[in-house]
Amino acid sequence: MTRASISPLAWLDEVEQQRRTAGLRRSLRARAPAEDRLPELDLASNDYLGLSRHPHVVEGGIRALRTWGAGSTGSRLVTGNTTLHESFETALAGFVGAESALVFSSGYTANLGAVVALSGPGALVVSDALSHASLVDACRLSRARVAVTPHRDVGAVDAALGERTESRAVVVTDSVFSADGVMAPLSELHAVCRRHGALLIVDEAHGLGVRGDGGRGLVAEVGLAGAPDVIVTTTLSKALGSQGGVVLGPAAVRAHLIDAARPFIFDTGIAPAAVGSALAALEVLIDEPWRAGAVLAAAAALAEACGVTEVPPSAVVSVVLGEPEVALRAAADCLERGVRVGCFRPPTVPEGTSRLRLTARASLTADDLDDARRVLIDVLAAATA
Structure with missing residues (x-):
């Protein structure tokens, strides 16, 4: 049998069987509308504040849909930026105590954009062993040297930074780790970063809306809101019940990401309806x-x-x-x-x-x-x- 006679995807059959044997095969399960399915108690979604179906949040999306249309029509640098996008950025930055914010199409792309644009060749990136997949992929794409340290091991981060020869260094971590819900030692990590002149990037996907005064996040809770050497990323799809991602930090970082973050430059902007829903959810959180x-x-x-x-x-x-x-x-x-x-x-x-x-x-x-x-x-x- 020649190579040409073998399907180039034949290897997938063997891989699928291996996954089935190991109990690791995954499948999609479509949710029907609530009125069409049996009553079910949801303890699986990340709708932490219960806002995805909140009337004010749904109405916020509907208003944006009617005002701006179904899609953003282009990247934010072309036609995909609206006054609604910028109003939300200002409101969220003010809520968490950051100088500025920049909305991306997802939390995943926000992490890719921030880590890659703020590191690069000639930099060191230090990542927790249990960082979210989006941070892992960002490290791989960064073309920086990457050091993976044991989970929540501040001493290992200190050692990695102390041994570096690179002029710039970035430490990345979740604030709340998604699989087990434990918190990162942010105060200790920041102290180590500041001692070594490193930037700290914190993914607040599971901290926003849950930790901190009124849900402002773990970064705010430990007193690091607005710190000039701390960048916060988060998603709008969990506590805020919508969809999208955001990077929060100094205005200079926002300006740099607009120029350098490929997931921002080349991706279609987040749909206005998602922004409208997220802004309405933030209003609910502030009021409640x-x-x-x-x-x-x-x-x-x-x-x-x-x-x-x-x-x-x-x-x-x-x-x-x-x-x-x-x-x-x-x-x-x-x-x-x-x-x-x-x-x-x-x-x-x-x-x-x-x-x-x-x-x-x-x-x-x-x-x-x-x-x-x-x-x-x-x-x-x-x-x-």
Whole structure:
């Protein structure tokens, strides 16, 4: 058999079988409209503040849609920038205490744009071993030398920066790590960065709306809001219930990203409807600062139901079950009983740590939590028997 007679995609069959055998095959599950499906308690989405269907947020998107149309029509440097985009940037920067903000089409592209544009050849990038995939990809694209340090190991970051020969250095980390919900030691990391003259980039995707005074994020909570050597990235698709990403920091950084960040320059601008919804969600959060505390209270209740002894510092409750098949079965059992939970398997998490990932919401009621408790206690007892 010649090479020409073999499909260039034949190798995919073997890879798929390997994934199936390992319990790592993934599939898409389409959600039907709420009115067309059986009642279901959602403990899987990242809608932390319960705002994605909030009337004010939905109306904000509708107003933007009617005013600006369905799409942004081009990159923000051509036709995709509106006064709405810039109003939102000003409002969000003011809320978190940053000098300026720049909206991207997603949190993923915001991380790519910030890390790559602020590092590059001749720089060192130091990344936590459990940084989000978008930060990992940004490191790979940066063409900088990359040092991956053990999870939350400030000493290792200090050593990496101390040994560098590069003139510039950037340290990247999540503020709240998405798989287990633990917080980065931001104060300690910043002290190390400042001692070595390094820039700190913090992804607040899971911190905004949950940590800090009124949900201003972990960077603000530890007193680093507006620091000249700290850049914050975040997404609009979690606490703000919309879609998009943003980079926050000094005005000079915003100007540099407009000139140098390829995901900003060459990507179509975020649709105005998403910006309108995000701005409306921010207005709700400002008017109702109790929502951040409500998320943490709900997370504590879910953790207790799952037998997790440590009180979660974020919206994420991680229940490690071990092998992928065990976690998959437990997630399926929960869904059969009307509770949807996340299921994280390798490569998202390390081998042997497949888990259920539950996410709390400010809008969960006492009845919701009671229903979740009954299901989780039964399912986890069977899964760990």
